[in-house]
Amino acid sequence: MKKHIPLKKFSQNFLIDSNIIKKIVQFIKPDSSQVLVEIGPGLAALTNPVCNLVDELNIIEIDKNLLEKLKKHSFYSKLVVFCQDALTFNYLTLFNKKNKLIRIFGNLPYNISTSLILYLFQKINIIQDMNFMLQKEVAERLVALPGTKLYGRLSIISQYYCNIKILLHNISPKCFRPVPKVDSTFLRLTPYTDNSPYFTHNVQVLSYITNLAFQKRRKTLRNSLGKIFSEQSLTKLNINPRLRPENVSILQYCQLSNYIVENYQKYTLY
Numbered sequence: 001m002k003k004h005i006p007l008k009k010f011s012q013n014f015l016i017d018s019n020i021i022k023k024i025v026q027f028i029k030p031d032s033s034q035v036l037v038e039i040g041p042g043l044a045a046l047t048n049p050v051c052n053l054v055d056e057l058n059i060i061e062i063d064k065n066l067l068e069k070l071k072k073h074s075f076y077s078k079l080v081v082f083c084q085d086a087l088t089f090n091y092l093t094l095f096n097k098k099n100k101l102i103r104i105f106g107n108l109p110y111n112i113s114t115s116l117i118l119y120l121f122q123k124i125n126i127i128q129d130m131n132f133m134l135q136k137e138v139a140e141r142l143v144a145l146p147g148t149k150l151y152g153r154l155s156i157i158s159q160y161y162c163n164i165k166i167l168l169h170n171i172s173p174k175c176f177r178p179v180p181k182v183d184s185t186f187l188r189l190t191p192y193t194d195n196s197p198y199f200t201h202n203v204q205v206l207s208y209i210t211n212l213a214f215q216k217r218r219k220t221l222r223n224s225l226g227k228i229f230s231e232q233s234l235t236k237l238n239i240n241p242r243l244r245p246e247n248v249s250i251l252q253y254c255q256l257s258n259y260i261v262e263n264y265q266k267y268t269l270y
């Protein structure tokens with residue numbers, strides 16, 4: 001069979017470091033009782049060792065040529081193959097098959113990783129966990145805390161939905177072929193169920209407010225959110241109107257969004 005030429009448009013940087021691969025599979029800890037879904041199996045760096053541990057693995061791969069290559073492997077019979085775009089895939093079908101929360105993993109195509117994570121948050125109720133290899137900078141934004149440069153809308157929305165744990169950090173570009181220009185991080189996002197530290201009436205309002213606040217990162221809340229919140233109402237919520245958006249905690253953003261829902265239900269904001 002012809003050698004595969006990696007496609008840039010699909011962010012094809014294949015994992016080749018056996019030590020990293022082994023650690024990732026150990027972290028995922030797959031077992032046959034789980035509904036497992038791999039995004040972008042590529043040349044099977046993770047698919048193969050995971051199949052050694054389970055009876056069935058769902059895979060979503062956009063590149064038909066890569067799927068053809070998988071056919072020659074003995075583990076192919078264990079795969080349930082979806083030749084589709086992970087960004088539009090209907091994950092509910094996998095949950096419905098066994099009425100079981102799904103576990104998603106993958107060395108993600110870095111060009112779509114943020115959009116994909118945001119898309120998956122919309123299906124959060126059917127997900128047990130997500131174990132992803134990401135570009136280091138994206139991972140750092142996901143876990144960033146208030147008061148830091150990387151803290152922003154992505155951190156707030158992600159930490160609102162999930163507990164996030166970095167499992168392997170600073171993974172060298174040398175662990176991939178072709179060699180990417182960036183370092184990588186492997187992490188786990190575990191959706192909160194009834195143990196969430198945060199509450200909002202409406203996550204779309206939370207998303208709207210954080211968008212508005214971080215559009216003007218250097219401005220104070222008094223300026224950026226001035227159209228919706230008077231200084232008085234911010235003070236009433238115990239939030240200093242002179243704070244910059246990066247110094248406002250997730251809990252405070254939730255408070256702000258709840259205030260809108262409770263007081264301005266008549267207005268369409270989004």
Ligand code: SAM
Nearest residue numbers: 010013014015040041042045062085086107109
């Ligand atoms: N898992 C393999 C590994 O670790 O070597 C490949 C990882 S590579 C970074 C990303 C994989 O995702 C490629 O196989 C690529 O074809 C696939 N891919 C890219 N965009 C995709 C999309 N929108 N939906 C599904 N798969 C996609």
